[in-house]
Every structure is written in C-alpha cells, then in structure tokens.
Amino acid sequence: MLIPKRFSLKFILMAVCMLLLVLSGNAQSLNKGTLTGKVVDETNLPLPFVSLFLKNCSDSTFYKTGISGNDGTFSFGTINKGCYVLQIKMLGFKSYATPAIAFENNTKIDLGVIKLLPATKMLNAVTIKAQTQFIERRADKIVVNLDNGLTAGQSIMEVMDKLPGVTVNPDDQISLNGQGVQIYIDGKATPLSSSALSSLLKGMSSTNIQKIELIAHPSARYDAAGAGGIINIVRKRNHKEGLNGNVYGGAGQGRFGKQNGGLNLNYKNTGYNLFFNADYSHNKYYVDNNLVSDFFDGNHVFTNQNVSAINSIRSNATYTPTLGLDLYLSKKTTLSFSATNGLQVFDRNALSSTNLYTANQAINGSNSFSNLVKTNTNNFSSGMHLLHQLDTLGKEYTIDMDYFIYTNNSNQHNQNTNYDTLGTFTDAQKTLFNQDRRFDVYSAKADYQYPLKNNAHLEFGFKSSYVVSNNSNMLYNIVADVNTPNLAQNDYFKYSENINALYFTYNKEHKRFSYQLGLRGEGTLGTGQQQQTGQTFDKKYIQLFPSAYFDFKLNANESLNLTLNKRIDRPTYENLNPLLRIINSTTYLQGNPQLQPAILYNASVTNAFKNAFFATINYSISLHDFTFFTSPYNGDKTITTTRPDNNRYTQYASFILAYNRQITPWWFTSTNVNLNEQWFKTTDNDVGVYNKQLLTANFDTYNSFALNKKLSFLLLLKYRGKAQDRNVVNDPYFVATTGLRQALFGSRGWLALNVTDILHTYKIAYVQNSVSVNQYWANANETTAVRLSLSYSFGGKIKKTTSSNGAVDEKQRTSTKEN
Structure with a gap:
C-alpha cells in the first residue's frame, strides 16, 4: 500500500524537529x-x-x-x-x-x-x-515471569541456565536452542563484549526483574545480530501514583555463603515519575576443572600429553544503583532519562597442578601454578527516550539515545614452579600480569509507527551505533620483589566499529490470516590495530536482512505459523582480540582479528492447539560459522592456545514439543521436549575432526503446585542429552531445582525457600577435537545451594483532590517501550 503523499520526507523532518523541541499539545476540553x-x-x-x-x-x-x-x-x-x-x-x-x-x-x-x-x-x-505462571508461550515468544520465588536471591546470569532452551557454558556464553543470542534490557540491545555482559548480568538481581522474553525469530525492527534470536530482560516498573517501593533481601549457603538485597523506590504523579533501584549481591563459590590435552603430529600420531587439575575459589561482590525520571511534558509527549552504574569486585584464588607425559605415558616433568586475581569492573549505562504521539490515531515517533562505558582492570599475581621427572624442584618464576579493558558504546535510534486502513500497520526507523574497544596486556617479571617489564609480552589492541541500520515492517490482519513482512539493512565499518605486530585490518560490508511471519487460523482451536528470516552473527570483541588470556601455565586463550561474521538463514513452522500444545520444526544454516580450535602455542607442545576460526557452514535442525496447561486448579505445568541435530563442515573438509551428527534429546519441565491460597511448591527439572556443538561433544547432565513460596502481609510480600541443583548432578564435561590437540574437560561448580529470600512492597495511591481529567493520558505512559 502506498503511503499518502502528505506523509513526505519533509513532513518527517519537520515532525522530528518538533519532537526534539518537545512541543506541548493542546489541553483536553473538559466537556469531552x-x-x-x-x-x-x-x-x-x-x-x-x-x-x-x-x-x-x-x-x-x-x-x-x-x-x-x-x-x-x-x-x-x-x-x-x-x-x-x-x-x-x-x-x-x-x-x-x-x-x-x-x-x-x-x-x-x-x-x-x-x-x-x-x-x-x-x-x-x-x-x-x-497467579501469573512462571512460563508462558505466545505466538512470537516465550515469556518467563520471575515473580514466583523459584529464582529468588539469584543473579540473572544464574537464572539464564534455568530458562527453557537456554544454555550457559563454562565461559558464561549464552545460547538459545543451541545458537548464540543478543541480550536486550528493556527492549534495548546491549552491544557489550561477552565478559562485560557476563559482569552486567551477574550484578542484576532476579528479584528486580519482571520477566524475561525469549524471542527465537525477531522481526526486522530488532538488530540483525544473534543467531538464536534475542533474550529481552524486562525490569520491574511501578505504574501506581504516589510513593511506592519494594525492599528485599536474602541469604544462601552452598559450600560458601551468599547474600543479596535491594531497594526500589518510585514516586509518580501527573507530571513526572521518579524511581531509584539499588541491588547488592555477594557470592562466594568454587570452580574445579580437570583437563587432559593430547597432542598429535602432522600424521595424527599421538606424541605427548598434559594432565591438569585447576581448583579455584572465587567471590563476586556487586552493587548496581539505577536512577530514572519520566517527564510527562504534555498529553502527547514523554521524555525519560535513566542511568545505571554497576560496580563489581571479583577475586579468584586458583591453584593448578600439571603433569607432563611422553607418548609412552612416562612422566616428563610437572609444574604447579598459583594464580591470585583481583578485578575491578565498572559498567555504566545511560539513556534518553522520547515519545511523541502525533495524533490519536496511533501515529507516533520514538527517539532513543544511549551511552555505555565498561572498564575492567585485572591484576594477576602468578607463580609457576617446575619439577623434573623425579619430582625435584628445578626453577620458579613470579610474574604480575595486568590486563585492562575498556569499551565505549554510543547509539541512537528512531522509530515511527503509522497505522493504515483495513487493519494494516507500517513501521520504519533507523539506528546507528559506534563502539571503541581498547585492550592492553602488561607483563612484569618479579625478581627479588622488583617488577621488571617484559616488553616481549606487552601488547595493545584497539578495535572500533560503526553499524548503521534502516528497517521497515508491514503487517496486516485478516479474519483467518495475518502476516508481517520486514526488511533491515545494516552497514558495518570496523578497524583494528595490534601494537606489537603492527597488524591492522578493516571490515566493510553491507547486508540486507529480510524477515516474514505468516499466521493461519486453521479452525476454532488450531493455528499454524511460518517464520523466515536472515540474521548475522558478528564476532564478539574477545574473539577479535589477539591478546593472550591465561588459564594456567600451559593453557591460553586468544582471539582472531581475521574472524569474519557468520550469515544465518532460519525457517520455523509451529502448530498451536488451544494455546496449550505446540509442535515446532526449526532449521537453520550458518555460513562461515565460528569454531574454536586448540593448537600448540608458538610450536611448543607443552602449551596450548585456543582461538576461533570460520568454518565452511553449520546446519541445525530441531523438533520441539511443548505443553503448557493449568491441569487442575492447583497444578500448572510447562513441559517441552527438544530433539535436535547439528552438522558442520570445516574449511579443510573435516580432516581429523570428529563429526558424527549426534541426535540429541533435551527435556525441561516446570511445575507449580498450589498447596493453599498463599503457599505454593515449585519444581524445575532439566535434562540435556549428549550433544555435538561443532567440534565439541558435550556429555549429558541432569539438574533439579525446587522451592516453596509463601505469601505474606496481605499479599504485599512473600517468603521463598529454594534449593538449586538439589541432587548435585549439574556437571559439565566435554571433548574438543582440534586435529593437532584433543582436550577433555570436566568441570564442577558450586551449583548446589539453599537460599531464603524475603520481599515486601509498600506504598499507596495519592488521594485525589480534584475531578479534573486532563492528565489521564500521561498516567498511562511509561519511560520506555519494549522495542
């Protein structure tokens, strides 16, 4: 359908100018x-x-x-x-x-x-x-409501691994249905590195989150990044007038203690809405890793082996205050500001022991590695949101401007002690390794809603973002308590990236058929430079990302929908950063500045029956997908480094059966079974790479039992079958989480007791096959813990002193929409 001529570019520019000047609308007439x-x-x-x-x-x-x-x-x-x-x-x-x-x-x-x-x-x-259920399935997403006590006292990072279809690996990387995702907060993308994102999510309390949306196939209005779609975290907001608030706190015990607490305050009237949130959490825990590295020569003949045990005790203390203000400038204009400052102190005390073996399994020496780490992180984000309604027919503009800054300063005190084949001390080295990271992110976006006749709707907009990543490594040799710079190991890497995007979507509803068509174009300009090698690189590409959604009403109880889209998976900033990251004396990590983005094509068909039973078939193919390979570091077959590379393609197919139902007035269940298979091809046609296309079965079930009007019992069971993820084969595991929730204070508060991983069965083990090195990892973390949490809400509505109705519209608007 053509846009009317009166809606011209000149008109748009004039409206934007008016929006930026925040012109007030006319007052309502009192006789209407x-x-x-x-x-x-x-x-x-x-x-x-x-x-x-x-x-x-x-x-x-x-x-x-x-x-x-x-x-x-x-x-x-x-x-x-x-x-x-x-x-x-x-x-x-x-x-x-x-x-x-x-x-x-x-x-x-x-x-x-x-x-x-x-x-x-x-x-x-x-x-x-x-009562709002923990898990809901809708036409275009899965909604997980967190106000049920099952996740009380946990950070959002801990909650992620309990969500249906979501997996968090030992490196805190999040995937949905086996593919990487983009994390959104209140409808806005968080273009941070994976470590920065992990720090941010560990500092967010689940008690302060209303819901999490899992959107496997987002429309063109969302960023094209994220192979598996997006996960949108929606924070709680008050919609009542007057002074309202919530205070919460909790304590837990695993091997070590855990504490959390927070306060939410909100004051709202007809002119503004002022809110303040503060989260605090402290978590001390252990992480144990066992690693076997087998080395092979060019003919794939076994040559030697390293066996390492890495035991660490870690602690995280985070404080995250948020301040926000919504200004109701007129009946048609709302201007909002918000700022969040996440402060984190991380400590790690790790001890690693490694035995070196020959091809005949004879001992060839050993070493121990002490690693004391203290990291200070600051994650600041700020934003402005402007909403202006052009008329009462649904035409409106929104403008968002955001700024993020993430700093990470890590000091590692290392001591490596070597022994000969008889276990006799030979030598020792002490080093100080300083790693500094900083990310600055600037973004601006604008969206326009334009309702059309005959149940049709048009939307279009643009977005521009600019990211600067600065990374430095400084290594000092310590001799007689004197720090001497090791210039050969010091390095600096800078990467900047600018992404500009335009999009439009058009949707139309008929009696038994509806559809949405969208197109997004993104242009990327990236520049990187490594100081030590003098290596520079540029990335320039423009991509179009079409999307389509069709929904058919088959009969009174049944519907069928089809989704098609194209997406992009850009390398994370860590995966582009070539500077070393140290695991222990024989195990390193590196990025690859030559890594290219992966392009994905997705298709999904879902049959829904009575909004309770869902059957979904998914297929995707990712061209130039990322695969991590481990190899000897600089030819030394006693030290390994792992870095990403592009493969030829990765294909993924799944069949999902889901059942959501209030079975009885006291029993609700959300259960799903996921059968999936992945197969891939490396650039050298899988020479020496394990690629067996394993059929994997995953199972999730959440059950809520109302014991009485105020007391409920919650049970979450999760099983992950043996699975192949590119050149990694993961062992199966099972985890059970349970809890009780008691309503208190006339339903103004609640007391929750939950036990995570009650059977202590959540252990991650996998094999990574990299041709020249095969690695066998077995990881055990502090996943079993008991937590007791209390929450209380207070406040009330302002007593009305006038019957004026002039501000009704303002009361309905909040600072931001979920984009």
Whole structure:
C-alpha cells in the first residue's frame, strides 16, 4: 500500500524537529468524554502494545486508534458526543469488541479489566485473580515471569541456565536452542563484549526483574545480530501514583555463603515519575576443572600429553544503583532519562597442578601454578527516550539515545614452579600480569509507527551505533620483589566499529490470516590495530536482512505459523582480540582479528492447539560459522592456545514439543521436549575432526503446585542429552531445582525457600577435537545451594483532590517501550 503523499520526507523532518523541541499539545476540553481500561491475557499478565480501535457505530469508520501501555492500560480522551465501539486486537489472541458505548458531554467510562484469550474462547470484561505462571508461550515468544520465588536471591546470569532452551557454558556464553543470542534490557540491545555482559548480568538481581522474553525469530525492527534470536530482560516498573517501593533481601549457603538485597523506590504523579533501584549481591563459590590435552603430529600420531587439575575459589561482590525520571511534558509527549552504574569486585584464588607425559605415558616433568586475581569492573549505562504521539490515531515517533562505558582492570599475581621427572624442584618464576579493558558504546535510534486502513500497520526507523574497544596486556617479571617489564609480552589492541541500520515492517490482519513482512539493512565499518605486530585490518560490508511471519487460523482451536528470516552473527570483541588470556601455565586463550561474521538463514513452522500444545520444526544454516580450535602455542607442545576460526557452514535442525496447561486448579505445568541435530563442515573438509551428527534429546519441565491460597511448591527439572556443538561433544547432565513460596502481609510480600541443583548432578564435561590437540574437560561448580529470600512492597495511591481529567493520558505512559 502506498503511503499518502502528505506523509513526505519533509513532513518527517519537520515532525522530528518538533519532537526534539518537545512541543506541548493542546489541553483536553473538559466537556469531552474519556474511555479507560486495562488489557490482560488469559493468565492475568498485562498485555502491552495491544492495538485499540475506537469506531463509529453508524459506519464502523475509525474515530481514534491507540495502543496499550507497558502495564496493559489504555486511555482515550476528548471523545465527542456519539456512539462508538472499541475493537481490541493482538497477534496470537482472539479479537475483542465491546458493545455499543454512548457518550454524552463529559462522559467518563472505565471498562475495567478486559481479558484476551487465545483461540476462540468467548471474551468478556472480567477481573482475574489467578497467579501469573512462571512460563508462558505466545505466538512470537516465550515469556518467563520471575515473580514466583523459584529464582529468588539469584543473579540473572544464574537464572539464564534455568530458562527453557537456554544454555550457559563454562565461559558464561549464552545460547538459545543451541545458537548464540543478543541480550536486550528493556527492549534495548546491549552491544557489550561477552565478559562485560557476563559482569552486567551477574550484578542484576532476579528479584528486580519482571520477566524475561525469549524471542527465537525477531522481526526486522530488532538488530540483525544473534543467531538464536534475542533474550529481552524486562525490569520491574511501578505504574501506581504516589510513593511506592519494594525492599528485599536474602541469604544462601552452598559450600560458601551468599547474600543479596535491594531497594526500589518510585514516586509518580501527573507530571513526572521518579524511581531509584539499588541491588547488592555477594557470592562466594568454587570452580574445579580437570583437563587432559593430547597432542598429535602432522600424521595424527599421538606424541605427548598434559594432565591438569585447576581448583579455584572465587567471590563476586556487586552493587548496581539505577536512577530514572519520566517527564510527562504534555498529553502527547514523554521524555525519560535513566542511568545505571554497576560496580563489581571479583577475586579468584586458583591453584593448578600439571603433569607432563611422553607418548609412552612416562612422566616428563610437572609444574604447579598459583594464580591470585583481583578485578575491578565498572559498567555504566545511560539513556534518553522520547515519545511523541502525533495524533490519536496511533501515529507516533520514538527517539532513543544511549551511552555505555565498561572498564575492567585485572591484576594477576602468578607463580609457576617446575619439577623434573623425579619430582625435584628445578626453577620458579613470579610474574604480575595486568590486563585492562575498556569499551565505549554510543547509539541512537528512531522509530515511527503509522497505522493504515483495513487493519494494516507500517513501521520504519533507523539506528546507528559506534563502539571503541581498547585492550592492553602488561607483563612484569618479579625478581627479588622488583617488577621488571617484559616488553616481549606487552601488547595493545584497539578495535572500533560503526553499524548503521534502516528497517521497515508491514503487517496486516485478516479474519483467518495475518502476516508481517520486514526488511533491515545494516552497514558495518570496523578497524583494528595490534601494537606489537603492527597488524591492522578493516571490515566493510553491507547486508540486507529480510524477515516474514505468516499466521493461519486453521479452525476454532488450531493455528499454524511460518517464520523466515536472515540474521548475522558478528564476532564478539574477545574473539577479535589477539591478546593472550591465561588459564594456567600451559593453557591460553586468544582471539582472531581475521574472524569474519557468520550469515544465518532460519525457517520455523509451529502448530498451536488451544494455546496449550505446540509442535515446532526449526532449521537453520550458518555460513562461515565460528569454531574454536586448540593448537600448540608458538610450536611448543607443552602449551596450548585456543582461538576461533570460520568454518565452511553449520546446519541445525530441531523438533520441539511443548505443553503448557493449568491441569487442575492447583497444578500448572510447562513441559517441552527438544530433539535436535547439528552438522558442520570445516574449511579443510573435516580432516581429523570428529563429526558424527549426534541426535540429541533435551527435556525441561516446570511445575507449580498450589498447596493453599498463599503457599505454593515449585519444581524445575532439566535434562540435556549428549550433544555435538561443532567440534565439541558435550556429555549429558541432569539438574533439579525446587522451592516453596509463601505469601505474606496481605499479599504485599512473600517468603521463598529454594534449593538449586538439589541432587548435585549439574556437571559439565566435554571433548574438543582440534586435529593437532584433543582436550577433555570436566568441570564442577558450586551449583548446589539453599537460599531464603524475603520481599515486601509498600506504598499507596495519592488521594485525589480534584475531578479534573486532563492528565489521564500521561498516567498511562511509561519511560520506555519494549522495542
């Protein structure tokens, strides 16, 4: 459909200028009517961004349109005298229309809570008291609600590995359905390195998070990065007037103690919304690694072996304050600011012992390696969000500007002691290894919503981001307590990247068929330089990323949807950084500045029955995918380094069966089985690489049992079968987590007791095959812990002193939308 001529480029530029100047709208006329209400789903979860159409009774023409806010509420003001019908629509839910509503002068109507049901259940305005379920499946995503006590006291990084289809490897890298993902917070991408992202998520308490959305196939409005889609973390926001707050705290015990606490304060009136959040957590834990490295010559003949045991005790202390302000500048304009400063102190005390063996398994020496690490991290983010509604028909602009800065200063005191074949001391070296990392990220984006006739909608926008990564290694030899720089090992690496994007989406709904088409274009400019080698490189490429979503209503209870998209998986900043990272005296990690981005093509078909049973088939192929290979470091067959490289392709296929159901009034279950297989091809056609295409079976089930009106019992079981991930074969494992949640203080608070990995079966073991080196890893972490958490909410609504209705619209708006 063509855009009307009046919607020209000149018009857009003028509107943007007006938006930046924050012009106020006209006041509502006091003799006009208002219509308010709230939209929820079948489990009473508020539905944001629901399409609302107020139509004339006589000819069904549009009078006003709008969307619901983050809390599901909506408001129409300045309604003229007449007869109207309100129509409510959202993808994946049955449309709903009110009976005819008559408006006289100054009529004020509140429709209350309107419940949208999936499939074709009859809809009406009711108030629901059911508890929000832990896991919900919707047409385009899986929603995990965290206000149930099962994850209380844990960081978001700890919660990630409990989510359906999500896996966190020993290096804190997150994947969804076997593929890497992009992490969003409140609808905004976090373009940080994996270590910076890990630090950020470890500092976020799950108690302060409303929900986590797992979106396997995002539309063109989202960044194209992330092979497995995106994970959107949505923080809690207050929508009540007056002073409100929440205080929480908890303690846990594994082998070591754990503590967490926090405070949320919010004051809201008709002019502004001011909020402050503060999280604190301290976690002390152990990590034990056992590693066997087998070395081979060019003919793949076994030559020698290293056997290492690495035992470490680690502690994380994080403090994360957030301050935000929403300014309701007019009925149509909201300006929001927020800033978060994450402070983290990390300590590691590790001791490693390594035995060296010949091809005949004869001892060839040994060494011990002491590693004392202290790392200070600062993760600061700030943002501005501007929302301006051009009219009451749904036309609106949003503008976002964000700045991130991440600094990481790590001091490692190392001592390496060597022994001969008889175990006699030969020599020792002491070193100080300083590693400094800094990432600066600047981003700006703008989006425009344009409703069209006949249930169609157009959206388009742009985004620009600029990242600068600075990395330095400084090694000092310590002799007689004197630090002498080792210039041969000192190095500096800088990488900068600019990504510019344009996108549009068009969607249209018919009675039994709806679709969304999208196209996103991204141009990338990257420049890197390594000081020691003088090596420089440039990356310049432009890519188009189409997407399509089709939904068919087969009958009253059944639907079928098809998703197709293209995405990109860019190398992380660590994977581009060639500077050494030390695991122990014989094991290093490095990045590869020549690494190219991987291009992915995805297809998915889902059959949904009564919004309870889902069957999904997925297929994807990733060209030039990343594969990590281990090799001797500088030809030394007693030391290994692991670095990424591009393979030829990786293919992934899966069949998922999911069942979400309130089986009885006291029992809810969310269960899924995932059968998947991965196969890949290296650039040298898999010479010497294990590639057997293992069929893997994964199983997740979450169950909630209401023991009475205020006490519930929660159980989460997770099984991961033996799986091949490129040149890595992972052993199977099983984990069980359970908890109790008691409502307190008239449902203003709760007390939760949970036990993670209750059977202590969560152990990660895998084999990595790299032609010249095969490595066998067995990792055991402190995953079994008991936690007790308490949360209490306080505050209330401001007493009304006037009957003025001029600020109803402002009350419905919050600082940001989920993008």
